[in-house]
Amino acid sequence: MNAYRLKPLRYPWPPVLYALAIALAFFADRYVGILPAARGDGYFFITAGGLLVAIAIALDLWAVKTLLDCHTTVLPNRCAQRLVTTGPFRFTRNPIYLGYTLLTVAFGLLTGNAWFFVAAITAAALTTTVAIRCEEMHLLARFGADFEHYCQHTRRWI
Template sequence: MTEQNVDLGKNPRANRIPWPPLLLIASIAAGALATWVWPLPWPGINDGPAHGVGLGFGVAGIALIVWAIITLRKRGTTFLPDGTATSLVTSGPFARFRNPIYLGDALIVLSIAEITHSIWFVAAALLFGILVTALQIVPEERHLESQFGDAYLDYKSRTRRWI
């Protein structure tokens, strides 16, 4: 389902800064730096099935991001975090999650944690989630509410932000 916007002048964009890719890069860099400076023991199991789960998180994250971008493009709206939403997309992965791209990003960082056996990447994923919520998701939700009004509020009431 797609709700077209009729008044792009209300709130032209959620953010001027593309926070999610910047936060993703910073989270991965922080996890790598912390791992190098202060390595901590990995509390997980070091075996094939655990490694498969970690790789599965990464594959799921990439698949979720690609599916979300394709869905947004098909509906004629932006996937850029600093762009202007022209359509309210509630189909594809957006039928289940309001922020599938950011969820995919977090899954990728968690995958890196298992692959590298570094607990710091688990902390980095948590930090990414907190910061992307504060800096991007909350302003994005205000933007979408301004752009789409009751249609967005209805969508928001029936769809989870993360999982």
């Protein structure tokens, strides 16, 4: 199979990585509990967490709508039909994963569980290693110089 037809991933790892990170944050808070709680003025953390949830969901929905409007796949284990550089993809090459990361941080603010901040950073790093680099190789093989130009002008995360 040539590189043009090669799938970016065999399995859609990012949602699994973030779900696992969230589960581990709950587990660590309950059974390890070493990190200081992110508790303080409850209204501030609830307001900030709620705002971050809204931003994360809006970003994910905007990215999914943009992909669907451009008639390409939303699933990370399917071949891209088009290089999407509009919508939230103008600002970040991975708005869906950024939304997942923001949502994980928001859970930390809402629950007062500092392990969520560690989980968000870990999940983002693993997603970069396991998924994003493979996806970028796929997009480079599919779209060549157009993807290189896009990478030069748009950050991977933020």
